[in-house]
Amino acid sequence: VIDIAGDPELERAIRFGLFHLIGSAADRGEAAVGARGLTGPAYRGHVFWDADVFVLPFLAATHPRAARAMLEYRLRRLPVACAEARREGSAGAHFPWESAATGVEAAPTRGRDRLGRFTGIRTGQLEEHIVSDIAWAACCYADWTCDEAFLRGPGRDLVLETARWWAERIELDATGQAHIRGVIGPDEYHEPVDDNAFTNVMARWNLRRAAALAGTCPEAGVGEGERSRWRALADALVDGYDPSTGIYEQFAGFHRLEPLLIADVAPRRPIAATLLLGDRRIAGAQVIKQADVLMLHHLLPDDVAPGSLEPNLDYYEPRTAHGSSLSPGVHASLLARAGRLDDACELLRVTCGIDLDDITQTTAGGVHLAAMGSAWQAVAFGFGGLRPCGDTLVVSPRVPPAWRSLTVRVRFRGTRMRIIATPGSVTIHADRPGRVQVANGEPVVVKRGETTLSLTEGSST
C-alpha cells in the first residue's frame, strides 16, 4: 500500500503497521476495532475514537468494506446511544467514550493512577467529542467511497442523530453566543474545560453537515425549522479563534495558564507530562497531551481559518508533550503539510517505533492501532497530500529530499489509484477514469492507465 523509495527501514515500519490495520477489521458484519485491535487484551477491547478517527480513514481509502463494517458497529449501537440521550433528557444520540458490546458507556468512573492513588475518571462523562468523531467517520467513509446508499441511509442517521444531540447540548448565552461547557478535549491534561476549540468546531461541523445532508434527503424528515436551528447554532458557536494572531485558544482561559514549553521542563519527548510535573502543575500550565486545536487542522482542514495551520503549529507543538501515542503521527502529518519535512520525518519515525521498539513496554498487551493509523495518515495525507474533495481527489505531495519517490495506493470513489509522487511530478495509475487535482492545478480526469502530472502546474504530460 505504501512504498518509500529511499527509506526502506521506514517503509518496512509503516507496512508493519498496515499489516495490523488490515487485520483489525473484517469486511462484513460489524467490526469493533478496540484500541489494541485483536492483538492483545490491553484496554479490554474497548472502542475509542481511535477507531473512528485514526483507523477508519486508512480502511476507507483502501479497504472500504472493512471501514463500512466499522461503521456498522456504531450503527448497531445507535439505538443505545439514542436511549442514553433520552435518559439525559436530550434528543439525538450520545455515544460512549469507551464502547464495548452493549454500546453503553464502558469507561469506569474511578481507578488507580501510577502514583497509587484512587482518582476519579471523567472521560466517560465529559469526553463528548466522540459524538462528532463518529459522524466524521461516517462522512470520511462516504467522501472516499461515494457510498450514497450508506450516506442517504444508515450513515445519514449517524450524522443527523449526533447533530440532534449537539443541538440540545449547546448553550446560548445572553449575547447569543453558543458554548459547550464542561468537557474534556483530546488534551486530557485539562478537565473539565469550557469551549474546547476541538469539541466546538467538530460540533459546528457536525451541525452544518447534518443540515446540508438533511436538505438533500427529504425522506429523513428533518424540517427546515430544525435545519435552520442547527445552522444558527453552528454559526453562534464560539471557537476561540483570534484573527490577529491566527491562533485558536484551545479552551476558554488557556492563554492565561502558565506558559511552559516542554523543552524547558522535560528531558525528552514523547513524555507522560503529568507524571513528570504532577496533575496540579499541568492543570495550571500550557502543557498539552496531544494534538487538540491541531486535530482540527488534521480532520477539518476546510473548517479552520485559512492560513492558520502554521501559527497554530508554531504555538502548540512546542507545548505538546506527545504524551499520547496518537499525537506524533498527527503532528507528522501536519508538519509535512507545512513543509517542515525533517520534523515530520522525525515524528513519523517515533510513531512507527511505538510497537516495533516497544517504547511503551506494553506492546505485549496489543499493538497501538491508532498510532499505526496515524502513521498511514501522515504518509498519505501529510507527505502525500491526499484529500478527497467532492468528486475530486486532491494530491499535494511534499516528498522529502531523501525519498526518491512516495507511492500510495488508494481507492477513491471506486477507482483504484496508485499515486507515485516525486519531488517534481505525480504519476497516477488508475484502473478506470477518476478525477484528480494536483496541488493548486485544475482538476483533471485521469484515464485508465498511467498519467503523469507536473507538480508545479498540475498539468498532464
Place this chain on the structure above:
Amino acid sequence: VTVILAAIDNSAAATPVLTTSKAIAALLGATPVAVHAHENGDATARAAADAAGIELEVISPPVAAALAAAASRRDVLALVVGARDTPGGRRPAGHTALELATSLDRPLVVVPPLARLPSRISRILVPLDGTPTSAAVLRGTLEMARRAAVEVVLLHVHDEETLPAFEEQPHHELDAWNAEFAARWYSDSAETARVEVRVGVPGRRVIETAAELDVDLIAFGWSRSLAGGHGAVVREALASSTVPVLLLPMTPRPRSSPGRDLGPVHA
C-alpha cells in the same frame, strides 16, 4: 539444620538485630544463632542474646572478616547485621555493615537502629528497576513467600529518565503495564504478586512506599557495588529505611538446603 546468623555487638543495636533474625528464621524455618566478635568483652552481647533466647557464638576480630567467614558456612542462609550503632551519620551505614554489603556473597539483612520490628514478617517489598539483575531476585522471593504465606509487593519507580513516553487512558495503561511487567519478570513463576508503581527519586520513593504499604522488609537484588553512582537506591535504603533491608547478592552460590534458601539469585 539451617541457620540465620545474627551479628551483634555490645551496643543497643543488638536487640533489633536479634529480633529481626528470629523473624527471618521463622520465615525460612531456620534457627537463629547470634555471633559476636570479641573486641571489648561480650557481656552486653551475651545478655542480649540470652534475653532473646538465642545461642551466642563468639568469634575473633577483625570483625567484618570474621563475620564473613562465619556467614560462608554452608548451613548459613543469611547474615543479619545492624546498620550502625546510632541513628544518623554521614555514611549510609556503619563500616562493618558496608564492608559486608559490598563483599558478602550471601544474603545480608541490614537492620536500622530504629527499625520497626515485627515479630513476624508478613509483607515484603521488592523494588525492581526493570533489569534482569533485579528481577532475578524476584522468583526466589516469590517462592519463599509462597511457602511462608507472606505477601510480596513489587515496586517499580519511574524517575525522570525512565518516565513512560505515553499515558493514554491511565486506568487501562496501568493495567497493561502491570500485566506486561509481570509477564516479563515472573511469568514463569506460578506465583502472582501485587505490583505498585510510583514516580520520583527511586531511593526516596522506595522508602516512602515501604512506609505507606506498611511492609516488614525491603528486598533488593544487589550488585554489591556502592562505588561511584552505583547502588544509589540501596544506599538510600540503608540510610533511611525504618524496616530491615535484605540484600540478595547477584552471585551464584551453592544451595545449602533445597527449597529453603532465600532464592536463586543468579543474575
